[in-house]
Amino acid sequence: MYKKKLFRLALTSLLATTALTASGAVDEDFMRNVEDTFKSADAAIGIKDAKTATADAKELEKLFKEVADHYVKKGDAEDGVKMSQKSIDLSARIVTTVAAKDFDSAAAASAELGRTCKACHNVYKQD
Numbered sequence: 029m030y031k032k033k034l035f036r037l038a039l040t041s042l043l044a045t046t047a048l049t050a051s052g053a054v055d056e057d058f059m060r061n062v063e064d065t066f067k068s069a070d071a072a073i074g075i076k077d078a079k080t081a082t083a084d085a086k087e088l089e090k091l092f093k094e095v096a097d098h099y100v101k102k103g104d105a106e107d108g109v110k111m112s113q114k115s116i117d118l119s120a121r122i123v124t125t126v127a128a129k130d131f132d133s134a135a136a137a138s139a140e141l142g143r144t145c146k147a148c149h150n151v152y153k154q155d
């Protein structure tokens with residue numbers, strides 16, 4: 029009985045989290061996922077692991093599309109939309125350069141993406 033309740037509680041909170049992500053909320057958990065994926069992609073480019081770099085960069089594209097949605101919906105956040113769009117473009121550039129085995133260009137795109145993270149945080153992240 030107790031176990032069943034606990035299971036239902038876990039399921040409810042899981043569904044709540046999914047709903048939050050689907051609405052494009054840019055919060056701490058979401059951004060920690062962005063950070064993990066970015067670090068993984070960057071490391072993979074460094075060791076020329078095309079498979080991991082491509083998978084991560086594609087995931088980043090998706091995540092930044094959600095970030096862009098978030099700022100579009102928020103309204104009056106032109107810079108947020110622009111920087112998310114730039115992040116989507118850079119993630120896509122990682123995918124294409126890695127596909128061409130041009131890891132130098134992929135590393136450059138990744139470094140620029142890293143600067144874009146900071147640029148957005150300077151404007152939109154409090155603390």
Ligand code: HEC
Binds near residue numbers: 057060062115149
């Ligand atoms: C278009 C804007 C934007 C871009 C681009 C962006 N972020 Fe963020 N990020 C935010 C905002 C807003 C927060 C604050 C979220 C909050 O605390 O609710 C944040 C918070 C964070 C945090 C702190 C989470 C915590 O524990 O409080 C990390 C880490 C982070 N971002 C990593 C990244 C990385 C890595 C990138 C680039 C690959 C990136 N972000 C790109 C807007 C952005």
